[in-house]
Amino acid sequence: MNILIVHAHPESKSFTTALKDKAQCVFEEQGHSVEVSDLYAMNFNPIASQNDFANLNQPEYFNYALEQRHAYKQNSLAPDIQVEIEKIKRADLLIFSFPLYWTSVPAILKGWIDRVFVSGLFYGGKRFYNHGGMAGKKAMLCFTLGGRDYMFGENAIHGSIAEYLSPIQRGTLAYAGFEVLPPFIAYHVPYISNEDRQNILINFEAYLNDLQNLEPLTFPLIENFDEKMRPLP
Amino acid sequence: MNILIVHAHPESKSFTTALKDKAQCVFEEQGHSVEVSDLYAMNFNPIASQNDFANLNQPEYFNYALEQRHAYKQNSLAPDIQVEIEKIKRADLLIFSFPLYWTSVPAILKGWIDRVFVSGLFYGGKRFYNHGGMAGKKAMLCFTLGGRDYMFGENAIHGSIAEYLSPIQRGTLAYAGFEVLPPFIAYHVPYISNEDRQNILINFEAYLNDLQNLEPLTFPLIENFDEKMRPLP
Numbered sequence: 442m443n444i445l446i447v448h449a450h451p452e453s454k455s456f457t458t459a460l461k462d463k464a465q466c467v468f469e470e471q472g473h474s475v476e477v478s479d480l481y482a483m484n485f486n487p488i489a490s491q492n493d494f495a496n497l498n499q500p501e502y503f504n505y506a507l508e509q510r511h512a513y514k515q516n517s518l519a520p521d522i523q524v525e526i527e528k529i530k531r532a533d534l535l536i537f538s539f540p541l542y543w544t545s546v547p548a549i550l551k552g553w554i555d556r557v558f559v560s561g562l563f564y565g566g567k568r569f570y571n572h573g574g575m576a577g578k579k580a581m582l583c584f585t586l587g588g589r590d591y592m593f594g595e596n597a598i599h600g601s602i603a604e605y606l607s608p609i610q611r612g613t614l615a616y617a618g619f620e621v622l623p624p625f626i627a628y629h630v631p632y633i634s635n636e637d638r639q640n641i642l643i644n645f646e647a648y649l650n651d652l653q654n655l656e657p658l659t660f661p662l663i664e665n666f667d668e669k670m671r672p673l674p
Numbered sequence: 675m676n677i678l679i680v681h682a683h684p685e686s687k688s689f690t691t692a693l694k695d696k697a698q699c700v701f702e703e704q705g706h707s708v709e710v711s712d713l714y715a716m717n718f719n720p721i722a723s724q725n726d727f728a729n730l731n732q733p734e735y736f737n738y739a740l741e742q743r744h745a746y747k748q749n750s751l752a753p754d755i756q757v758e759i760e761k762i763k764r765a766d767l768l769i770f771s772f773p774l775y776w777t778s779v780p781a782i783l784k785g786w787i788d789r790v791f792v793s794g795l796f797y798g799g800k801r802f803y804n805h806g807g808m809a810g811k812k813a814m815l816c817f818t819l820g821g822r823d824y825m826f827g828e829n830a831i832h833g834s835i836a837e838y839l840s841p842i843q844r845g846t847l848a849y850a851g852f853e854v855l856p857p858f859i860a861y862h863v864p865y866i867s868n869e870d871r872q873n874i875l876i877n878f879e880a881y882l883n884d885l886q887n888l889e890p891l892t893f894p895l896i897e898n899f900d901e902k903m904r905p906l907p
Contacts, residue, residue: 451722451723451724451736451738452735452736452737454735455736481721481723487720487721487781487782487785488714488720488781488782489684489775489780489781489782490684490714491684502685502687503684503685503688504685504864505684506820506864542722542784542788543784543787543788543791543841543842543845543846543849544840544841544844544845544846544849545778545784545841545842545845545846546784547722547784547788548720548721548722548781548782548784548785548787548788549720549721549722549781549785551775551776551778551779551780551781551784551785552720552781552782552784552785554776554781555775555776555780555781558776570831587739589903591904592903596905597905598803598894598899598903598905599844599845599894600840600844604837604840605840605841605844605845607777607833607837607838607840608776608777608778608838608841609776609778611777611832611833611838612776612777612778612832612838613776613777613778616776616777631737631739661831661832661833666831670822670825670831671824672829672830672831
């Protein structure tokens with residue numbers, strides 16, 4: 442397998458970074474090939490803008506998705522976007538590694554998605570969900586957060602963690618065709634002991650060694666909807 | 675009322691921008707005072723990093739939230755963050771105006787949240803939800819998207835739109851203490867006629883004129899949870 446880890450933490454000594462390093466190490470021991478896009482280290486630009494295109498197809502009215510579609514065809518996307526696209530094309534498994542910021546990904550990772558998941562390749566027309574451009578590839582989230590696990594769930598104070606992950610797991614990864622594996626979540630990280638952190642790393646290693654047995658999350662199948670994407674009876 | 679509109683669209687002729695302009699115009703006609711943070715026009719930096727602090731409290735191990743708390747107290751946050759914080763302090767109503775990118779906000783707006791919603795002011799300790807730092811203020815989303823309205827809902831192809839909004843409405847705005855008004859959503863915008871767009875603007879004006887009668891969304895009350903934030907029986 443080729444694995445791409447997209448990592449978004451500003452501190453190289455962070456526990457989030459330790460999890461990323463652990464994943465890289467475990468995968469390489471298994472004989473897989475690992476690439477890492479360390480967005481802070483790369484000083485990745487997260488702002489979707491006119492600058493992402495060598496030239497504009499419709500300069501009088503800027504539509505980001507339409508320009509993506511045009512530039513992808515013409516091979517005129519900004520070089521930093523093109524490089525990331527090539528990494529994803531090579532990858533069988535995409536991992537997002539990040540600290541949860543405001544129950545979502547940090548802006549630098551959101552911008553990586555906004556700019557790299559281009560219209561025309563990742564989706565377009567009826568190509569989404571199980572027909573999305575990335576069908577056949579897997580993806581998975583690995584993230585850290587400050588809250589305790591019991592604070593999330595149906596009647597818990599913050600509600601279900603799955604709901605906060607919807608934009609990324611369903612609206613982004615599944616929409617683009619990825620098979621989404623259950624996330625690995627490290628709770629309460631800033632407040633736990635070093636021993637507890639070591640235990641999380643041990644659990645993460647076991648999780649990664651069992652990856653091929655994990656049941657992917659379920660999302661809609663295009664076949665269950667009609668031409669206008671209304672549910673079939 | 676003082677109103678702050680945080681706007682995140684790269685095209686000044688976009689319909690999202692027309693909605694923002696309409697809101698500004700309606701509020702000013704009502705005698706309110708309106709400030710706009712036009713993030714693309716400001717070239718706002720969305721990356722949370724060490725550069726956000728004049729000096730670091732713990733330079734050997736960078737923890738973003740802890741540095742925010744320290745710098746807010748010391749008045750040593752980066753000037754562009756401080757300016758936005760002052761705007762929010764003045765505001766009675768905060769509006770996010772944006773095109774939905776990957777069922778979420780564009781990275782430039784996510785980064786505005788990551789950097790501006792500082793620990794120690796917006797939240798901290800037991801100050802969240804109805805005890806959050808912004809208690810007493812209102813907030814509301816106004817956004818455009820490509821999908822049709824029937825594509826969202828319980829059994830619809832994309833599921834409930836409310837679920838995608840959870841990270842921003844619940845995990846961010848409600849968490850920080852804002853009373854969250856129901857969002858104004860403009861569907862299918864890139865594909866509709868100019869007449870349909872004019873009708874959306876008319877509906878938006880009626881929506882804004884009725885703002886004081888809108889029932890806010892409901893979120894947990896801290897009083898229903900114990901000291902450790904477990905639900906009370």
